[in-house]
Amino acid sequence: MNGWLRLFDPARIASLRRRLVWQFLVLSAALVLGLFLTVGWVADRASRASQDAVLGAAVTAITEGIRSVDDGLELDLPYATFSMLGAMGDERIFYALAVADRVVTGYDDLPAPPEPALDMVPIFWTADYRGARLRLSAVARPMLIDNRLRPVTVTLGQTRLGQAAIARDTARSAAWAALVFLVVALPVALLAAQAVLSPIRSLAEVMGRRGPRDLRPVRHPTPRELAPLLRALNGLIARLRGALDLAETFIFEAAHRIRTPLSLVRTEAELALSETTDEATRIRLRRMVRAIGESSRSANQILDHAMVMYRSDQFAAAPLDLAALTRAVVRAVAPLADMRDIALSQAGLDSPCPIEGDERMLEIALRNILDNAVKYAAPEGRIAVSLRREGPMAVLRVQNDGRGLSDDPAQLMARFRRGGNVGDIGGSGLGLTIVTEVAAAHRGRFRLEPGEREGTCALLHLPLA
Amino acid sequence: MRLAALAAGLIALVLASPARAFEIEQERRFGPADGTPIQVLSTTDTAAFAPVLEDFVARHPGRSIRYVQAASTEIFAAIHDQDARFDLVISSAMDLQMKLANDGFAAEVEMEAPGLPGWARWRQQLWGMALEPVVTLASRQALRDLPLPRTRRDLIALLRENPDRFRGRIAAYDPQVSGVGYFLIAQDDQVSDGFWRLAEVMGRLNARLFCCSGQMIEELRSGRVSIAYNVVASYAARFRPDDPDLVQLGFEDYIFAIVRSAFVPVNAPDPEGARLLLSYLLSDPAQRLIAASAGVALVPGTGPAPSPQLRPIRLDAGLLVYDDRLRRAGLLAEWRAALVQPQAGP
Ligand SMILES: Nc1ncnc2c1ncn2[C@@H]1O[C@H](COP(=O)(O)OP(=O)(O)O)[C@@H](O)[C@H]1O
Ligand SMILES: [Mg+2]
Numbered sequence: 001m002n003g004w005l006r007l008f009d010p011a012r013i014a015s016l017r018r019r020l021v022w023q024f025l026v027l028s029a030a031l032v033l034g035l036f037l038t039v040g041w042v043a044d045r046a047s048r049a050s051q052d053a054v055l056g057a058a059v060t061a062i063t064e065g066i067r068s069v070d071d072g073l074e075l076d077l078p079y080a081t082f083s084m085l086g087a088m089g090d091e092r093i094f095y096a097l098a099v100a101d102r103v104v105t106g107y108d109d110l111p112a113p114p115e116p117a118l119d120m121v122p123i124f125w126t127a128d129y130r131g132a133r134l135r136l137s138a139v140a141r142p143m144l145i146d147n148r149l150r151p152v153t154v155t156l157g158q159t160r161l162g163q164a165a166i167a168r169d170t171a172r173s174a175a176w177a178a179l180v181f182l183v184v185a186l187p188v189a190l191l192a193a194q195a196v197l198s199p200i201r202s203l204a205e206v207m208g209r210r211g212p213r214d215l216r217p218v219r220h221p222t223p224r225e226l227a228p229l230l231r232a233l234n235g236l237i238a239r240l241r242g243a244l245d246l247a248e249t250f251i252f253e254a255a256h257r258i259r260t261p262l263s264l265v266r267t268e269a270e271l272a273l274s275e276t277t278d279e280a281t282r283i284r285l286r287r288m289v290r291a292i293g294e295s296s297r298s299a300n301q302i303l304d305h306a307m308v309m310y311r312s313d314q315f316a317a318a319p320l321d322l323a324a325l326t327r328a329v330v331r332a333v334a335p336l337a338d339m340r341d342i343a344l345s346q347a348g349l350d351s352p353c354p355i356e357g358d359e360r361m362l363e364i365a366l367r368n369i370l371d372n373a374v375k376y377a378a379p380e381g382r383i384a385v386s387l388r389r390e391g392p393m394a395v396l397r398v399q400n401d402g403r404g405l406s407d408d409p410a411q412l413m414a415r416f417r418r419g420g421n422v423g424d425i426g427g428s429g430l431g432l433t434i435v436t437e438v439a440a441a442h443r444g445r446f447r448l449e450p451g452e453r454e455g456t457c458a459l460l461h462l463p464l465a
Numbered sequence: 466m467r468l469a470a471l472a473a474g475l476i477a478l479v480l481a482s483p484a485r486a487f488e489i490e491q492e493r494r495f496g497p498a499d500g501t502p503i504q505v506l507s508t509t510d511t512a513a514f515a516p517v518l519e520d521f522v523a524r525h526p527g528r529s530i531r532y533v534q535a536a537s538t539e540i541f542a543a544i545h546d547q548d549a550r551f552d553l554v555i556s557s558a559m560d561l562q563m564k565l566a567n568d569g570f571a572a573e574v575e576m577e578a579p580g581l582p583g584w585a586r587w588r589q590q591l592w593g594m595a596l597e598p599v600v601t602l603a604s605r606q607a608l609r610d611l612p613l614p615r616t617r618r619d620l621i622a623l624l625r626e627n628p629d630r631f632r633g634r635i636a637a638y639d640p641q642v643s644g645v646g647y648f649l650i651a652q653d654d655q656v657s658d659g660f661w662r663l664a665e666v667m668g669r670l671n672a673r674l675f676c677c678s679g680q681m682i683e684e685l686r687s688g689r690v691s692i693a694y695n696v697v698a699s700y701a702a703r704f705r706p707d708d709p710d711l712v713q714l715g716f717e718d719y720i721f722a723i724v725r726s727a728f729v730p731v732n733a734p735d736p737e738g739a740r741l742l743l744s745y746l747l748s749d750p751a752q753r754l755i756a757a758s759a760g761v762a763l764v765p766g767t768g769p770a771p772s773p774q775l776r777p778i779r780l781d782a783g784l785l786v787y788d789d790r791l792r793r794a795g796l797l798a799e800w801r802a803a804l805v806q807p808q809a810g811p
Binding site for chain 2: 074
């Protein structure tokens with residue numbers, strides 16, 4: 001019983017669509033039942049009324065056929081009236097003609113009227129007689145019999161099987177019509193439910209298509225009923241973005257505030273180094289300068305990372321030439337490579353390579369890739385930078401010789417993760433994280449793989465404009 | 466169309482019947498002598514109905530029928546007042562059958578009878594099973610040179626013009642004894658204005674009254690009467706082919722056709738057997754046999770189609786009016802007044 005009820009509880013049906021269809025079905029079934037009962041009732045009333053009219057007319061006609069004659073009453077019981085009364089559904093007919101309370105002809109034991117019949121106005125009632133339910137009508141009329149005025153009452157009763165059957169048939173037809181209508185309406189209801197729910201689906205699709213860091217407010221057109229949901233969603237997004245902004249600004253600020261005093265300390269340490277001659281102090285000071293350099297590079301990386309995060313939130317792409325940008329970055333790292341006697345070769349950087357992107361972000365990414373190449377290349381080694389097009393993508397390839405990879409490249413992309421091959425080479429472990437994020441913001445991808453013969457190869461794919 | 470005038474006291478006599486056993490005319494058994502038979506109470510002449518019943522027992526081995534023939538008023542009284550127990554009641558007195566059904570003595574029988582016309586059935590209770598034209602028979606020998614009357618008007622003229630030849634030689638139903646006789650007079654009264662003139666003429670010629678068609682035909686064949694008015698044709702059919710003297714007068718104004726009907730009483734001891742017999746009676750083979758003896762088919766296609774002047778009487782609630790005490794008493798009074806005339810003693 002309980003489980004049965006629970007099946008009908010709309011709140012328990014997980015699908016909105018199914019819930020709508022269920023409710024439609026339940027309502028429609030109630031409608032069909034209601035129609036059946038109402039039409040049955042109305043048809044019964046209407047046919048009963050019209051049959052009462054016929055019965056009343058018949059009993060009146062019989063009464064009018066009574067004549068008073070010398071030796072009693074004369075009655076012309078009309079054949080046609082009886083034939084007509086019985087016509088609908090072969091009804092049984094009973095009658096009685098009574099003078100005062102004595103039945104003169106007809107059925108002696110026919111139920112008497114519940115109230116005295118009035119002069120020529122038929123009264124109607126229902127009674128059981130000889131195993132059947134009868135509708136009866138009676139008319140009374142005073143007549144002169146043996147010089148005395150005496151009341152003559154005619155009672156006429158008929159079964160109403162035909163009328164009941166007609167009312168039942170009518171109700172059944174109405175119910176069938178409603179049922180057919182329901183069957184026809186069901187697919188329509190399914191479609192309607194689908195249509196009603198389509199804005200929800202399209203909103204979900206729009207949300208699903210968004211990039212992982214896309215925190216712009218949702219501007220999708222929705223029906224009025226969904227506006228509160230959309231407002232709540234946008235409110236949530238705004239709060240989230242506010243929190244992120246705050247965190248990034250804070251990191252930005254913090255890195256900045258560390259960097260400035262660090263460079264001051266470094267200048268001071270270098271000055272002290274040039275002024276002192278005590279070898280032990282010099283060694284100490286040199287270590288200090290180095291550590292400070294590391295720290296400020298780390299701070300720079302953190303700053304860059306914060307910058308990349310920030311800019312990919314507010315991503316604003318503009319047309320730019322990847323070849324020119326790469327040339328510029330290569331030029332910037334060239335002195336570092338020179339210091340380690342590394343040969344830098346370039347290919348494919350002469351012809352322009354137009355892409356849509358954020359120049360600042362891309363520059364940071366390229367510098368990190370090239371920094372790594374210089375850092376991990378063998379002394380007096382080689383770095384080959386090449387740019388080419390592969391289908392809809394521009395592919396930048398930076399190949400360096402040297403120690404090669406010792407870890408799973410995918411894991412090296414994580415924040416602050418450094419490889420086991422680093423040795424005494426300084427670094428923060430943020431470089432590849434930055435590159436990956438820049439690639440993702442541009443709908444491109446970044447990969448690190450072992451070089452063809454030796455060393456490492458970094459591959460950056462970016463969609464062409 | 467004039468109707469009866471009557472004091473209430475007079476009416477009481479007519480239908481008041483003291484509790485007594487009803488009168489049986491004939492009783493016969495069809496089929497094997499052992500086992501419980503299907504009990505049939507019927508007005509139909511046993512000899513006329515025998516071929517149909519024999520066909521039934523031939524088709525249903527193990528079944529037998531006890532066929533009791535009685536007058537229609539006896540049958541009515543037996544069922545209505547004496548609680549007689551039969552499985553199937555067959556009668557040509559349509560008004561009495563209708564009253565029995567209306568008063569709740571007939572059981573509902575679920576049965577298909579697709580060929581049966583709607584007017585020959587009342588609910589699932591009263592089933593028409595034969596159409597019986599009501600004709601007037603004449604003896605060719607008695608008429609001799611006289612032209613055959615073609616309408617009732619012709620008949621009246623014929624009787625009036627030859628009173629001596631027809632005095633005491635006209636046969637008619639006695640409506641006070643015969644249910645069918647009364648019913649036919651009521652029909653004549655309703656349909657034709659000239660009927661009472663005919664009745665008067667017959668009364669003046671000292672017409673003889675009989676209880677049943679069979680007796681009238683016997684009198685006619687033995688030469689004791691010349692004309693028999695209102696004879697059920699199925700009786701006549703039994704003799705006509707081998708009796709060239711019998712002429713059937715098919716009046717052109719109208720010929721009634723009574724629907725002989727059957728019902729299963731609510732207290733039938735063997736309703737299953739009754740249903741079996743009834744559905745056989747309504748089946749094509751039985752209808753063919755019945756139509757052959759009646760000369761006309763009730764179920765279309767089982768025999769000769771009805772002629773245009775044939776007026777089948779419908780089985781419907783209108784028949785109830787004929788049984789009305791006032792109406793009946795009035796009609797019989799009028800009949801007596803017309804027929805039993807003081808100057809024409811027996
Ligand atoms: N060109 C390369 N050759 C060899 N190993 C590399 C190269 N680029 C990156 N790696 C490895 O990936 C790790 C992560 O790189 P990155 O995020 O730039 O941090 P780091 O500050 O250590 O350079 C490095 O620690 C190193 O082990
Ligand atoms: Mg690095």
